[in-house]
Amino acid sequence: MPQHVIQLSYFLILVIEITAEAPTIIQTFASVNSLPVPALLFSYPYPFNMTCFFGSGLSPLKNSCDKYLTTLQFINTLNVSMIYFAANDLFFTPKNIGFIRISMNSEQSTDFSSYNNSYSDGLPFAHAYIVDIDSSPIHPVNGQLDQTGLAQLYDSNNSSALYTTILMANNQEQIIWFTRRIRNVISSRFKDLIGFAPKLMSSSYIDPVMQSVPLSNSSNTRGFSSVLHISPQNYVVNTQTEQRSRTLLSTFGLLGSLWTIAGGIYFFLFGIDKLSPFGCVQSCPCFRSKTRRKLKNTLKVIPFTNISKTEQLQDRLSALESFLSERIFDIKYLDDISKLEEDISEQENNDKNEKNQD
Incomplete structure (x- = not known):
């Protein structure tokens, strides 16, 4: 072959x-001085209200963050009431803001005996959807929430979602420690397969660790009461980047x-x-004919082929020398040597002539 x-x-x-x-995942870790506060969407089958405050954990002072809570009217299509929490100008820092605590209260409670089974998730819990603020599909415009982004966030069949669902039970406190992760996914496979720097689609998400504990001072005995306490697990951002090992x-x-x-x-x-001066291109019929015409025009005979006895040996040697110099050997070095020998010989002859004249 x-x-x-x-x-x-x-x-x-x-x-x-x-x-x-499949591309490999390259992970890097970087320490940061602050972390953005995640966005949260709370849903419940009945109307409810919420209060919010944040603190450092090092100081007894607590600051209200109720202004970041946006109430969405009861949505018939989803059969739930919703409140959205988004604080674009708040950041967790080791000294200033160490935690955020959000309390949820409703006058109506859901239990297994009186629960409305038409509720989409089918369990008597409130739900909290936690998502990184930079990747949240919900963007309030003029005080109104984006219904398209809301439906995308609430869609439980969305396999590519970057949110985590948290179940909030009655008279329970959900304590969440989170890690922020950034995912860089290759968006264009063509450039990546060739070997050029690919275009990356970046998205961030929250990786939470959760613990549920009973509320110690709950006074809501007939309705629904729950608390969500969120704080960063560390100040290290994990970046996951897709990269191809072979291109x-x-x-x-x-x-x-x-x-x-x-x-x-x-x-x-x-x-x-054996040396093969002709490649795959010359094997094609069209190029073969072109090569044949070129050899025929430049050489008297085609070397290494059967020729008639009438051909002169000198013609065959001349054709062979021309073929080797054009196709096989680079004779520039030999030409330089020959020219140098001619110059030396000419100089010697000139010296002899000068001596004879003397």
Whole structure:
């Protein structure tokens, strides 16, 4: 089998493997001085109200954050009431803001005996959806929440969602410690497969650790009462970036390296093979005819072919020399040596003539 056919077949196999290969995930960790406060969406089958405050954990002073709570009227399509919490100008810091505590209260309670089964999630709990503020699909405009983003966040069938659902039971406090993660996903596979720097689609999400404890001072005995306490687990951001370990450009380099190594071993064991001045292109019928015409126009005879006995030996040698100089050997160095010898010989003759004249 010709060498170029073997090379092409091996290259196609590598291309198929690279195309089917999934990108690897490169993880990096970076310390930060502050973290954005996550956005939260609370839902409950009945009307409810909320209060919010934040503190440092090092000081007994508490600050209200009720202004960041936006109440959404009862939505018939979802059969729930909702309140959205988003604080774009608040950041967790080790000294100033260490936690946020949000209390939820309703005059109506849901239990297994009186619970309305038409509620989409089918369990007697309030729900909190936690999402990174930079990736939240909900964007309030003129005091109104984006209904499209709200439906996207509330869709439990959304497999690519970047939120986490938290169940809030009656007379329970949900304590959440979270880690912020950033995910960089390759958006264009074409540039990435070739080997150029790909375009990355960045999104951030919250990775929470949750613990539920009973409320110690709950006074709501007939209705629903629950608390969500959220704070950062650490001030380290984890970045996950997709990256390909092999590309088409790297495959060319790999193919050349392997072929060079294989050729070196073969030459060492069996010696150098015959030189082939013609490649795959000259094997095509159209290029073969063009090469034939070129040889016929430049050479009196085509070397290494059967010719008639009437051909002169000098013509065959001249044709062979022309063919080797054009196709096989670089004779520039030989021309330089020959020119140098001619100059030396001419100089010697001039010196002899000068002596004879003297």
